[in-house]
Amino acid sequence: MWTPVGRGRWHGRALTVWAAAAAHRGLLKPRPTPTREAAAKSRTLDRLYSSADRKEKIDLSRFSVENIRNFSIIAHVDHGKSTLADRLLELTGTIDKTKNNKQVLDKLQVERERGITVKAQTASLFYNCEGKQYLLNLIDTPGHVDFSYEVSRSLSACQGVLLVVDANEGIQAQTVANFFLAFEAQLSIIPVINKVDLKNADPERVEKQIEKVFDIPSDECIKISAKLGTNVERVLQAVIKRIPPPKVHRKNPLKALVFDSTFDQYRGVIANVALFDGVVSKGDKIVSAHTKKTYEVNEVGVLNPNEQPTHKLYAGQVGYLIAGMKDVTEAQIGDTLYLHKQPVEPLPGFKSAKPMVFAGMYPIDQSEYNNLKSAVEKLTINDSSVTVHRDSSLALGAGWRLGFLGLLHMEVFNQRLEQEYNASVILTTPTVPYKAVLSSAKLIKEYREKEITIINPAQFPDKSKVTEYLEPVVLGTIITPDEYTGKVMMLCQARRAVQKNMMYIDQNRVMLKYLFPLNEIVVDFYDSLKSLSSGYARDKAHSVGKAVCERLKESLPRQLFEIAVQAAVGSKIIARETVKAYRKNVLAKCYGGDITRKMKLLKRQAEGKKKLRKIGNIEVPKDAFIKVLRTQCDK
Numbered sequence: 190m191w192t193p194v195g196r197g198r199w200h201g202r203a204l205t206v207w208a209a210a211a212a213h214r215g216l217l218k219p220r221p222t223p224t225r226e227a228a229a230k231s232r233t234l235d236r237l238y239s240s241a242d243r244k245e246k247i248d249l250s251r252f253s254v255e256n257i258r259n260f261s262i263i264a265h266v267d268h269g270k271s272t273l274a275d276r277l278l279e280l281t282g283t284i285d286k287t288k289n290n291k292q293v294l295d296k297l298q299v300e301r302e303r304g305i306t307v308k309a310q311t312a313s314l315f316y317n318c319e320g321k322q323y324l325l326n327l328i329d330t331p332g333h334v335d336f337s338y339e340v341s342r343s344l345s346a347c348q349g350v351l352l353v354v355d356a357n358e359g360i361q362a363q364t365v366a367n368f369f370l371a372f373e374a375q376l377s378i379i380p381v382i383n384k385v386d387l388k389n390a391d392p393e394r395v396e397k398q399i400e401k402v403f404d405i406p407s408d409e410c411i412k413i414s415a416k417l418g419t420n421v422e423r424v425l426q427a428v429i430k431r432i433p434p435p436k437v438h439r440k441n442p443l444k445a446l447v448f449d450s451t452f453d454q455y456r457g458v459i460a461n462v463a464l465f466d467g468v469v470s471k472g473d474k475i476v477s478a479h480t481k482k483t484y485e486v487n488e489v490g491v492l493n494p495n496e497q498p499t500h501k502l503y504a505g506q507v508g509y510l511i512a513g514m515k516d517v518t519e520a521q522i523g524d525t526l527y528l529h530k531q532p533v534e535p536l537p538g539f540k541s542a543k544p545m546v547f548a549g550m551y552p553i554d555q556s557e558y559n560n561l562k563s564a565v566e567k568l569t570i571n572d573s574s575v576t577v578h579r580d581s582s583l584a585l586g587a588g589w590r591l592g593f594l595g596l597l598h599m600e601v602f603n604q605r606l607e608q609e610y611n612a613s614v615i616l617t618t619p620t621v622p623y624k625a626v627l628s629s630a631k632l633i634k635e636y637r638e639k640e641i642t643i644i645n646p647a648q649f650p651d652k653s654k655v656t657e658y659l660e661p662v663v664l665g666t667i668i669t670p671d672e673y674t675g676k677v678m679m680l681c682q683a684r685r686a687v688q689k690n691m692m693y694i695d696q697n698r699v700m701l702k703y704l705f706p707l708n709e710i711v712v713d714f715y716d717s718l719k720s721l722s723s724g725y726a727r728d729k730a731h732s733v734g735k736a737v738c739e740r741l742k743e744s745l746p747r748q749l750f751e752i753a754v755q756a757a758v759g760s761k762i763i764a765r766e767t768v769k770a771y772r773k774n775v776l777a778k779c780y781g782g783d784i785t786r787k788m789k790l791l792k793r794q795a796e797g798k799k800k801l802r803k804i805g806n807i808e809v810p811k812d813a814f815i816k817v818l819r820t821q822c823d824k
């Protein structure tokens with residue numbers, strides 16, 4: 190939903206923000222240079238995942254549906270999902286127990302460098318419980334709100350979740366958001382209170398919070414230390430006892446959901462699939478419900494945690510499938526695959542992600558356009574929440590306008606392009622989408638619509654042709670120790686937010702819900718929340734305009750005439766800088782001499798400059814644009 194610019198109203202998507210005083214690793218900080226430890230870990234993981242290690246084909250036929258459990262680990266950022274996944278992999282003998290096993294499922298370089306999960310990762314574990322062999326398919330998910338699309342997709346392949354909560358921090362905003370995702374999907378929820386080894390851990394308090402906020406009896410909570418491995422075996426037992434096996438039919442024709450996919454340079458698209466019905470094996474002819482194209486299956490297997498080919502994949506199992514899809518448009522996340530000549534009703538797929546932040550992306554060098562295009566296409570297979578529209582700019586040439594779920598998402602996408610595809614790009618300052626209700630008949634005819642969405646500031650229609658502008662608003666949840674409540678509320682009001690709810694989740698923690706205009710929180714709200722500074726200036730247009738003018742002034746080459754660099758909002762100039770002219774010494778040849786002659790020469794020079802200023806065109810070097818845009822993005 191949208192609201193007239195300047196007023197607050199509820200928008201459909203719930204966006205959660207972090208607790209004010211929660212200790213947190215900087216998520217939006219500039220990318221750190223990889224440390225020696227990260228590099229060593231990277232080498233260890235490369236060995237762990239090298240294709241040379243791929244083992245013999247395994248036979249999954251021995252796992253009947255009753256012996257399969259599919260579950261995700263969900264939590265707020267940093268509450269220990271990936272560390273718990275490490276322990277589960279060790280306990281089941283999937284990986285050897287070594288000191289180097291730290292966030293093993295965080296395979297991407299960007300994840301290892303930033304210490305956060307950005308991609309959901311699947312691992313199939315084999316576990317013996319009370320004399321029975323079980324196949325457990327685990328999906329480790331990201332905790333940050335920008336990647337919650339990964340969580341919702343992962344849940345479609347599961348029947349249950351481990352809801353991990355930090356024993357010191359307690360319930361946080363993403364704990365609440367992720368709980369509701371699982372609850373709405375009607376999954377079994379096992380609360381796991383982690384980090385009980387911490388000095389300030391208070392698992393009893395967290396147990397009570399869980400009971401109060403989620404209505405889950407406190408005796409259902411499992412208290413563990415994922416770091417030390419304490420009680421982790423109980424988690425596995427609870428997975429078997431409390432999460433039901435999938436409801437599927439192996440005798441029905443194949444019905445497989447593509448819930449994620451990646452692109453491999455040599456093997457094409459590798460689709461992560463959850464089988465709802467039937468069986469699939471190498472050599473089968475399958476059809477994509479989305480494109481109706483037919484493919485021959487080259488390989489099927491499970492992730493253990495690296496790719497391990499199997500003879501077949503059976504209904505109820507989660508694995509991967511390679512079928513020679515070479516073109517990126519063929520790999521659609523949410524697609525249903527079925528056997529040739531045995532069509533099935535396609536699964537509902539996924540609601541498409543709604544981008545909240547838009548930015549222009551251009552190759553630094555236009556000759557790199559095609560390479561960058563192919564890199565962007567391949568990366569969007571692996572990250573389907575990014576939207577791509579072609580765009581062009583006078584200064585930067587041909588490029589795209591990309592839509593992201595948040596700023597961290599944008600940074601991570603950019604970093605992945607650089608690291609995984611060696612691409613070098615210019616990203617412009619992020620903006621949020623706006624809508625304009627048009628009043629001009631000419632514009633309505635041109636757009637064939639009365640209400641248009643604007644994702645590019647350059648396309649903002651003039652005020653005189655518009656009845657009103659609308660801006661997106663989001664529901665934000667903030668959980669904060671109560672001593673900060675007053676300051677947090679002041680900050681929210683300064684950001685034009687409207688309070689919707691306030692509740693004590695325990696003796697000294699408050700959960701606040703506010704409707705925020707998205708534009709007010711998208712760039713720096715988290716930093717302000719952390720510092721709770723009260724010196725917020727409401728109208729930022731002036732300071733931003735001034736900063737850009739100053740930077741442009743530094744970057745523009747001087748001319749024979751003065752150049753005015755102005756920032757304008759509509760027709761109102763809000764900031765100005767002047768690039769001084771080169772001054773030719775027209776008096777150089779006047780030795781001594783008559784003052785009137787000197788005056789005449791200076792007057793003629795001034796007139797010449799005035800004329801030049803009227804007709805003079807200056808060429809803005811591309812470097813200047815890059816410099817200005819870069820610094821804007823760094824802000």
Ligand SMILES: Nc1nc2c(ncn2[C@@H]2O[C@H](COP(=O)(O)OP(=O)(O)OP(=O)(O)O)[C@@H](O)[C@H]2O)c(=O)[nH]1
Nearest residue numbers: 266267268269270271272305306332384414415416
């Ligand atoms: N003391 C202690 N620290 C833990 C425990 N479990 C995890 N940690 C630490 O908490 C930090 C975050 O752990 P992760 O496993 O990366 O958390 P995560 O939830 O996967 O993080 P995201 O994927 O980025 O949301 C790391 O520094 C871990 O070493 C625990 O049981 N005790």
